[in-house]
Each structure stands twice: as C-alpha cells, then as structure tokens.
Amino acid sequence: MIEQKIRPCLWFNNEAEDAAKFYTSIFRDSKIGKIAYYGEGAPMPKGTVLTVSFLLEGQEFTALNGGPNFIFSPAISFVVNCQTQDEIDYYWEKLSADPAQEQCGWLKDKFGVSWQIVPEILDELMSAQDQQRSERVMQALLQMKKLVISDLVKAAENQWTSAHT
Structure with missing residues (x-):
C-alpha cells in the first residue's frame, strides 16, 4: 500500500476487520492491507485484531479495534x-x-x-x-x-x- 502522509483512522469497538471487508467490497480500487494483532498484556485478548490497513479508491484508511470508549459522530x-x-x-x-x-x-x-x-x-x-x-x-x-x-x-x-x- 502507498504510505500517505495523512490517513484517517477509524476507531471501532471490535469490528475493524469486518468494517474493512465491508468497505472494500463496495468501492473499486480497494483492498485490505496489513493486519496487526494484540499481543500479551494488551487491553484486548492476545490474537485479537488491533488494526487493519485498507485502501478505498486510492485513499488509505486504518481501522482500529480500541474498545467501546468512543463512538462515531456525524461531525466527521x-x-x-x-x-x-x-x-x-x-x-x-x-x-x-x-x-x-x-x-x-x-x-x-x-x-x-x-x-x-x-x-x-x-x-x-x-x-x-x-x-x-x-x-x-x-x-x-x-x-x-x-x-x-x-x-x-x-x-x-x-x-x-x-x-x-
């Protein structure tokens, strides 16, 4: 994937991989990139998806499984x-x-x-x-x-x- 200087990061509770798959199924020129996983001692169980890099129409995104601390708003x-x-x-x-x-x-x-x-x-x-x-x-x-x-x-x-x- 291209390394963009600015890349949106979307905070999910635990749906990062599902969201990346959903979005890449809709938009052309889209693909899932690297997937990182939580390790020992992390706030989520070891092996849980931490981040998913994905590309939509040439725009890079990162999806993060960060837990229920934040929710999306129409302000963005x-x-x-x-x-x-x-x-x-x-x-x-x-x-x-x-x-x-x-x-x-x-x-x-x-x-x-x-x-x-x-x-x-x-x-x-x-x-x-x-x-x-x-x-x-x-x-x-x-x-x-x-x-x-x-x-x-x-x-x-x-x-x-x-x-x-």
Missing part, C-alpha cells in the same frame, strides 16, 4: 463524489443502514460511520454567481434524503417544487 464524514444518479443510488443502497439518520445526502452505515453521497455537479450548482439559483438548489437539497441530480438541476433552472420530494 466521508464524501463520495458521484458522476451519475446510478452511482449515487449504488452507494446509497450499499452504505445506508439507518434511514432516520439520512438527510441532505448524508447517511450512516451499519458501523455508525457517516458518509455524504453527492453528485460532482453540486459544487457547480451551489457556487453559481446567481445567488437566487444557489438558494433554490440549497432549498431543494434540504428537502432530500438521497440527492437526486435531476431535481437539483431543475431547482437550479427554477423548474422544481417541493412536491417532488
């Missing part, structure tokens, strides 16, 4: 930029595990990790010189759970109403 999320609605639908279906936590393209997976599944065109639609256009897109986005590219474009063109949600 991973953004998945998608070119098509099919791609958005694919990641949404694979990752979303808690419909009550879905909002504005954000979802929570079965491990509690937050993801943002967004169309690549969103930055262009939101950063338009036309402030009213940007506001229409934002209003549409705020009413969606999974983002729908065609509805965001319609909002930008002032052809969308909240009845589409």
Whole structure:
C-alpha cells in the first residue's frame, strides 16, 4: 500500500476487520492491507485484531479495534463524489443502514460511520454567481434524503417544487 502522509483512522469497538471487508467490497480500487494483532498484556485478548490497513479508491484508511470508549459522530464524514444518479443510488443502497439518520445526502452505515453521497455537479450548482439559483438548489437539497441530480438541476433552472420530494 502507498504510505500517505495523512490517513484517517477509524476507531471501532471490535469490528475493524469486518468494517474493512465491508468497505472494500463496495468501492473499486480497494483492498485490505496489513493486519496487526494484540499481543500479551494488551487491553484486548492476545490474537485479537488491533488494526487493519485498507485502501478505498486510492485513499488509505486504518481501522482500529480500541474498545467501546468512543463512538462515531456525524461531525466527521466521508464524501463520495458521484458522476451519475446510478452511482449515487449504488452507494446509497450499499452504505445506508439507518434511514432516520439520512438527510441532505448524508447517511450512516451499519458501523455508525457517516458518509455524504453527492453528485460532482453540486459544487457547480451551489457556487453559481446567481445567488437566487444557489438558494433554490440549497432549498431543494434540504428537502432530500438521497440527492437526486435531476431535481437539483431543475431547482437550479427554477423548474422544481417541493412536491417532488
């Protein structure tokens, strides 16, 4: 695996290996790297997985089995930029595990990790010189759970109403 200067480390109770396998089954250009195990005298039983290195779409991650001391929060999320609605639908279906936590393209997976599944065109639609256009897109986005590219474009063109949600 490539050694990146900055690599996210995800703290799990004891699901690090399962999480790495789950994520690498979803994303292309993904693989599991090195797995380290706890030894004698560690806070977990000897032989328990300590860390798993894995790669998703060229981004390195480390999953750590650290026990129940910390939980994930939506304050940190991973953004998945998608070119098509099919791609958005694919990641949404694979990752979303808690419909009550879905909002504005954000979802929570079965491990509690937050993801943002967004169309690549969103930055262009939101950063338009036309402030009213940007506001229409934002209003549409705020009413969606999974983002729908065609509805965001319609909002930008002032052809969308909240009845589409």
